[in-house]
Amino acid sequence: MTVSPREPAAAKPRVPRGPVLPWVSRQALVGLVVVVALAAAWPALLHPSAYQKNLVTLTFLYICTALAWNWLGGYLGQVSFGHSAMFGVGGFVSARILLSVHVPFAWAWIGGGIVAGLYALLWGHPTLRLRGPYFSIATIGVGEASRLVFTYWEWFTGGSSGLSLPIESGLKARLYWWGLGLLAIMVCASYALRKSSLGLGLLAIKSDVEAAADVGISPTFYQDLVLFLSGLAVGVTGAFYASYFSYIEPGDMFGFVQSISFVLMSVIGGVGTIVGPVLGAIVFVVLRESLIASYPQLYLGLYGILLVVIILFEPLGLMGLFFRIGKLTGLVRPQVVAKAAPGGTGAVRE
Amino acid sequence: MQHFAELFIASVLLAGLYAAMAFGLGLIYGVLRIVNLAHGGVIMAGAYAGWWLYETVGLDPYLSLIPVAAAAFLFGVVIYRLLVRRLPRGAAGGVQSLLLLFGVWLILRNIAYLLFTGNDQTLRTSYSTKALSLANASISVNRVAVFFIALAILLFLHLLLRKTYLGKAIRAVAQNPDSCTLVGIPIERIYALTFGIGTALAAAGGLLGATLFPFSPSFGSAELLKSFVVVVLGGLGSIAGTAIAALILAMVEIFSILIPGFPVYLTAAVGFVLLVLVLVLRPGGLFGQRVLG
Amino acid sequence: MTAPILRAEQVAKRFGGLKAVDNVDLQLAEHEILGVIGPNGAGKTTLFSLIAGSIPPTAGTVHLGDRVISGLPAHRAVHAGVVRTHQIVRPFGNLTVLENVMVGAIYGKRGPAGARERAIEVMEFVGLGDRASALPANLTLAGRKRLELARALATEPRVLLLDEVIAGVNPAEAQQMAELIRSVRKSRGLSIIMIEHVMPAVMALSDRVIVLDAGKKISEGKPQEVVRDPKVIAAYLGESAVKAPAEKPA
Numbered sequence: 001m002t003v004s005p006r007e008p009a010a011a012k013p014r015v016p017r018g019p020v021l022p023w024v025s026r027q028a029l030v031g032l033v034v035v036v037a038l039a040a041a042w043p044a045l046l047h048p049s050a051y052q053k054n055l056v057t058l059t060f061l062y063i064c065t066a067l068a069w070n071w072l073g074g075y076l077g078q079v080s081f082g083h084s085a086m087f088g089v090g091g092f093v094s095a096r097i098l099l100s101v102h103v104p105f106a107w108a109w110i111g112g113g114i115v116a117g118l119y120a121l122l123w124g125h126p127t128l129r130l131r132g133p134y135f136s137i138a139t140i141g142v143g144e145a146s147r148l149v150f151t152y153w154e155w156f157t158g159g160s161s162g163l164s165l166p167i168e169s170g171l172k173a174r175l176y177w178w179g180l181g182l183l184a185i186m187v188c189a190s191y192a193l194r195k196s197s198l199g200l201g202l203l204a205i206k207s208d209v210e211a212a213a214d215v216g217i218s219p220t221f222y223q224d225l226v227l228f229l230s231g232l233a234v235g236v237t238g239a240f241y242a243s244y245f246s247y248i249e250p251g252d253m254f255g256f257v258q259s260i261s262f263v264l265m266s267v268i269g270g271v272g273t274i275v276g277p278v279l280g281a282i283v284f285v286v287l288r289e290s291l292i293a294s295y296p297q298l299y300l301g302l303y304g305i306l307l308v309v310i311i312l313f314e315p316l317g318l319m320g321l322f323f324r325i326g327k328l329t330g331l332v333r334p335q336v337v338a339k340a341a342p343g344g345t346g347a348v349r350e
Numbered sequence: 351m352q353h354f355a356e357l358f359i360a361s362v363l364l365a366g367l368y369a370a371m372a373f374g375l376g377l378i379y380g381v382l383r384i385v386n387l388a389h390g391g392v393i394m395a396g397a398y399a400g401w402w403l404y405e406t407v408g409l410d411p412y413l414s415l416i417p418v419a420a421a422a423f424l425f426g427v428v429i430y431r432l433l434v435r436r437l438p439r440g441a442a443g444g445v446q447s448l449l450l451l452f453g454v455w456l457i458l459r460n461i462a463y464l465l466f467t468g469n470d471q472t473l474r475t476s477y478s479t480k481a482l483s484l485a486n487a488s489i490s491v492n493r494v495a496v497f498f499i500a501l502a503i504l505l506f507l508h509l510l511l512r513k514t515y516l517g518k519a520i521r522a523v524a525q526n527p528d529s530c531t532l533v534g535i536p537i538e539r540i541y542a543l544t545f546g547i548g549t550a551l552a553a554a555g556g557l558l559g560a561t562l563f564p565f566s567p568s569f570g571s572a573e574l575l576k577s578f579v580v581v582v583l584g585g586l587g588s589i590a591g592t593a594i595a596a597l598i599l600a601m602v603e604i605f606s607i608l609i610p611g612f613p614v615y616l617t618a619a620v621g622f623v624l625l626v627l628v629l630v631l632r633p634g635g636l637f638g639q640r641v642l643g
Numbered sequence: 644m645t646a647p648i649l650r651a652e653q654v655a656k657r658f659g660g661l662k663a664v665d666n667v668d669l670q671l672a673e674h675e676i677l678g679v680i681g682p683n684g685a686g687k688t689t690l691f692s693l694i695a696g697s698i699p700p701t702a703g704t705v706h707l708g709d710r711v712i713s714g715l716p717a718h719r720a721v722h723a724g725v726v727r728t729h730q731i732v733r734p735f736g737n738l739t740v741l742e743n744v745m746v747g748a749i750y751g752k753r754g755p756a757g758a759r760e761r762a763i764e765v766m767e768f769v770g771l772g773d774r775a776s777a778l779p780a781n782l783t784l785a786g787r788k789r790l791e792l793a794r795a796l797a798t799e800p801r802v803l804l805l806d807e808v809i810a811g812v813n814p815a816e817a818q819q820m821a822e823l824i825r826s827v828r829k830s831r832g833l834s835i836i837m838i839e840h841v842m843p844a845v846m847a848l849s850d851r852v853i854v855l856d857a858g859k860k861i862s863e864g865k866p867q868e869v870v871r872d873p874k875v876i877a878a879y880l881g882e883s884a885v886k887a888p889a890e891k892p893a
Contacts, residue, residue: 073445077444077445079445079448079449081452123622123626126626127625127626133379133384133385133444133448134385134578134582136385136387136448137385137387137574137575137578138578138622138625138626140571140574140575141575141578141621141622141625142622144571144572144575145619145622148615148619149615149616149619152613152615197745197749197755197758200738200742200745200746200749201746201749201750203735203737203738203742204735204738204746206737207735207736207737207738208733208735208736210697210717210733211729211733211734211735212735212746212750213697213716213717213718214695214697214717214718214721214726214727214729215721215726215746215747215750215751215794215795215797215798216718216721216722216726216747216750216751216752216798217718217746217750218716218718218719219718256568256571260456263449263452267449271445297460297463297464298460298464299460300456300457300459300460300463301456301457301459301460301461301464302460303453303456304452304453304454304455304456304457304458304459304460305453305457306453307449307450307452307453307456308433308450308453308454308457311437311446311449311450311453312433312436312437312450315446333776334778335739335776335778338736338737338738338778339737339738
């Protein structure tokens with residue numbers, strides 16, 4: 001089979017491809033490199049305070065969780081309210097590894113991540129065959145049950161008194177770099193999942209599961225795969241979190257609030273986009289530091305109001321706003337916006 | 351054997367409560383194709399409303415069912431008119447309605463924290479500790495009352511859906527909204543009323559639950575999951591299916607303590623395990639997914 | 644007839660008490676176009692779902708060559724070489740035309756290598772070459788039906804199941820679609836089973852026709868023979884029509 005010689009200009013592939021990572025556009029690659037370089041130069045150039053540096057490290061961490069949640073919630077349209085389960089499993093498994101054997105913490109993180117991914121498959125494989133709301137409610141159950149069970153498993157999690165990790169001097173300063181590295185990996189992975197041929201398949205599943213199966217996509221396999229990866233990534237960030245605070249407690253790690261924040265960051269920035277969760281996580285951290293710190297008794301309600309207002313007025317969050325401006329100025333093509341549609345757009349009806 | 355009979359009676363009584371809690375969730379999903387994630391929040395609000403009415407004006411919790419359900423009905427209609435109606439229908443609206451109603455739940459929870467703190471509360475009336483004795487077994491008066499009230503609610507709903515014009519319109523909308531518009535059924539009003547009825551049921555279920563169990567602002571998430579398990583097991587809108595599913599869930603929960611060495615804290619996970627088993631073995635629900643059939 | 648490429652033996656599907664497909668036998672020869680007609684609710688689309696793996700049969704088997712494909716999940720049936728289109732078109736609304744077709748090319752038989760080029764070629768073949776970056780919602784119904792066909796072709800099937808790709812479009816577009824189906828067989832060497840309500844198209848395109856009524860196969864043969872079969876006329880027009888000389892459908 002050959003490419004037709006009289007290929008009209010309009011049919012020319014319009015997505016520019018970078019030479020290094022074929023699925024990342026050149027602009028995105030340049031953007032990523034610039035951002036990482038800026039973040040790397042920042043401590044040396046501006047000598048931030050320890051507080052500022054810690055805040056930025058935490059932001060890296062939250063961006064990673066938001067991106068990982070978005071793989072499932074945004075790319076596949078399967079909204080999980082129970083991702084704290086994998087966050088907790090990743091954290092505690094890595095902590096147990098660090099407490100029992102002498103390995104570099106990165107190995108413990110990977111170990112925690114893999115166990116978290118497998119844990120996600122354990123409950124997710126049967127429930128992912130349900131689309132949409134059914135799956136979401138099941139995840140609420142998973143989150144709750146995990147929290148209860150792991151709080152009672154004192155031999156593993158230390159119960160309500162939690163676990164303390166060995167404290168290393170200068171660890172927090174080093175974790176800034178680890179956080180930045182993790183962030184870069186997660187952004188690249190997000191691009192890979194979205195822009196590669198795998199990403200097209202995920203978008204097809206999100207749009208219409210049955211039609212996707214009818215052109216050769218195995219919905220079970222790809223949904224399981226994304227869930228595993230998402231669980232793995234959230235597990236690794238949970239492990240990072242554990243190393244960072246050197247003390248973890250199941251009520252916090254498995255808490256409902258963790259799950260909500262993963263959802264909220266993506267919703268603020270724009271579910272289903274790549275840049276959205278990054279922006280959302282930044283806004284979330286700023287919001288938490290400024291508002292929540294002064295009114296701790298109101299944070300649940302604030303999260304709730306944010307969800308309601310964003311979904312009502314701009315379901316694509318900040319990215320939705322950008323798309324609107326972009327459409328007015330002709331910078332964003334409707335095709336780009338269509339891909340970010342929050343739910344399955346379903347069949348086009350006549 | 352004695353023990354077995356006691357556990358069975360306890361399961362039946364608990365099943366009544368589960369059925370009443372679940373029916374509202376199933377009804378709203380059957381008609382609007384929306385999973386009402388605020389369901390858990392309304393269950394919690396119903397519990398607090400009953401408790402508050404008893405503590406401040408001394409209104410008996412079973413009597414306060416009427417004002418609480420009425421208020422919840424209005425709340426449901428308002429939520430529908432103000433929020434849910436604005437969402438796109440169908441697949442694209444699915445994720446959005448989930449997130450939006452989840453937001454409503456968080457707001458309700460926060461209000462409860464502000465008004466009543468995060469402490470566990472219990473609704474204790476003069477007859478809370480009374481028990482009936484029946485052939486050597488003693489059964490709490492409250493549990494029996496809750497069972498019969500739940501039964502009465504379900505019977506009322508059955509008659510409402512089967513015998514009244516409104517009920518027939520609701521069932522028609524559930525089956526085919528497009529042709530309902532053609533024959534002049536005011537479909538938006540039916541949606542709003544259905545959302546109100548479903549919300550009222552959740553609040554009533556929460557209030558009934560509050561007479562049996564302690565509750566806090568986070569009350570409702572386990573109940574939402576249980577309601578969901580019942581809906582998946584029993585199918586949508588079928589009262590008999592709901593009742594049988596509720597009985598199965600209650601029996602599994604209660605009889606799980608007979609398993610030697612079964613840790614009590616795992617009871618919370620029992621519902622979920624049951625859900626997964628059903629999904630794997632009978633993806634269409636135990637009795638097939640009838641939509642208000 | 645040489646060895647058939649696709650063979651269904653006594654396939655049946657029951658939904659509760661309803662026999663949607665009732666022990667149907669069917670053979671499709673290499674490069675053949677087989678028409679499937681029948682009144683509404685005759686079980687035609689269910690038969691397609693059984694062959695394409697969307698639903699498992701209650702009884703019976705479907706063979707592709709020497710391979711049993713009945714009971715395979717839909718995506719495995721595609722990899723085996725059988726692909727279907729949907730009567731109500733189901734494009735991926737969030738993807739462009741090119742990307743829709745690319746999904747077929749990537750996840751079909753040949754895999755991701757060169758998928759873009761193959762997708763472009765198929766798009767040109769069905770006449771959507773200039774709509775590559777359009778969204779499905781911006782195509783006409785005829786355009787979306789072409790897209791449905793292109794996406795199926797991109798999986799590189801041996802057997803193509805077309806569910807009413809002509810019905811619902813205007814006569815000029817129907818004519819073009821019929822031409823397209825002919826060239827699918829001619830230049831791509833596919834074997835085709837098509838469900839169609841538009842009788843002139845069935846008569847003109849099909850080598851052979853089978854008629855379903857209430858899940859049963861009631862007639863089979865050359866198009867001109869089948870439409871004269873009293874059982875077929877009765878199924879379409881009711882028993883009384885059989886006694887009066889039937890008019891040949893236009």
